[in-house]
Amino acid sequence: MTGTPEQPPPRVRVTAPRSDSRRRPQLLVQEIDEQTELGAVYVRSLLWAQLRLAVGILVAMGLMIGSLPLLFTVAPELLNRTVLGMPLTWGLLGFLVYPLLLLLGWVYVRRAERNERSFSDLVDR
């Protein structure tokens, strides 16, 4: 702010900090190995993501399957319904439950592998 420059400011070469993107991942693996605060944060975030996913799947299973005995207790009129010539309970517990369990398992495996991929990408690029 002192004086009025007669000449334009000298040109400055602007570059991205080249080495940074290469050095950082190496550091992250080291951070985890040396059990620093930062490393612990990364590991904890993976662990929490996987635990949240697991609990989510278990809650979904509990609501869809585990709640059935209670449902039959509070709403016994459901027992009189028939599906495909079969009592509703038999259709649900004898057949429908199995594809549902498989679907939940499939969703879990996809998401769990995705969580691990993003952890690998982050830490070990």
Add this chain to the structure above:
Amino acid sequence: MSHAGGIAAVVVVSILTLGIGIWGLRVSRTTSDFFVASRTVRPALNASAIGGEYLSAASFLGVAGLILTFGADMLWYPVGWTAGYLVLLVLVAAPLRRSGAYTLPDFAEARLGSRRVRALTSVLVVAIGWLYLIPQFQGAGFTLRLATGIDAPLGGLVVAVVVLASVLSGGMRSVTFVQAFQYWLKLTALLVPLIFLLWVWMGDGSPSPANPAFDVASQSGSWADPLSGHGTDSAGHPLYSTYSIIIATFLGTMGLPHVVVRFYTNPDGRAARRTTLVVLGLLGLFYVLPPVYGALGRIYAGDLIADGRSDAVVLELPSRMIGGTLGELLSALLIAGAFAAFLSTSSGLTVAVAGVVSQDIVERWLPGVAAFRLAAVVAVVFPYVLAVAAQDVGVATAVGLAFAVSASTFCPLLVLGIWWSRLTDAGAYAGLLVGGFLSGIAVVRTFFSDGGTSWFLTFLAQPAAWTVPLAFLTMIGVSLLTPQRRAPHVSTFMIRLHTPEGVPLHRG
């Protein structure tokens, strides 16, 4: 029923089992092959093997018998035995594989760094394994008596000898091939006769099994309705019992010795997950079938309930509904499937129990493979003797108790060990003791007396709903009281359990 078909079925399955075992021996040479098939089994083959090993006599015969006698509430057993694999998939599969341990005692020691917890875990593995083996031998005895006319103890002996021969010859590697074959045999053996049986049923005008006309006089409640207490002397406490069955089966699967050992044969954690997913599909495919046999049995074989032979319903239906040569052939196929069920589950349990016994006891005196072989003999002979001596409590009931003990001990150990870094050796030890002792009392009570309907007896007949929470609370409470006993290496161990193998991290 003539015995020619049954004898032929048993002989053919025995020869195939031993043949595949001997073929597997040619590629099974090292101690690592014996214990974990050198960790090179691919998901599709491994999943078939897990399915083959898991579908025991309780699944092949017991479920249909239970549904015939007790009706809709028993549908929860096959549902729970499948859902248990979903729980295992989301909470345990990949971390357990990544822990690098071979047996549950290995896992306990690696996680908690305590020899005492390891010793207690070993005792529990052997106890659960034997509790599961006893009904296998009893069921085998009764199936072989029906099929071939020989005495029940002799029938159990046949299974024990074939199991020992296949395990001793090839260990885990050849057992993998044998069990993969046995899954598909069991599925075929249940599916093909069922098509013919349903054909006959439709020819009879598709009578509904729910019709009260099929009730045996002494029974209360409606057979087709859940929570009606059908088949028991009075209503009892069906809602409590149902939830206790759900807790035992959903949470007990992960702690069964023969299930856990299988996970170490996967190449890595990701493969362990994918294998478990395939297992879920294979089990769902199988478990649709046994309840249909139970329902048909109500129409065509209701007298078996009064005779106390409801476990025989699967084997009896073809001769009752079809008869003639075709009926004989289908009976022989079912006998082959049932025999495969005894063989595969018994071999899996024998390998698991022998693994623990040889690592923790016998290897002090003998080198690797010789120790494993001696331990396998011990693992089979003791439960066989008990099976002959003890009274028959029903295949599915005894197996159900094994699930309750497993859910009360190993489920908290695995879940807290994998997800909660503050678990200490003292907490684990106390929780295992509490869960094992309480569920153990329930087992002894059930083996030595008949059921009743008071709250106290219902609690003992289906213990999981109260023993599992108590075991969890004990582990958590004692761990919080002993923070100074946390294992020093726990954070490295957590990294090993939860990070993918591809990331180059230090894993202890």
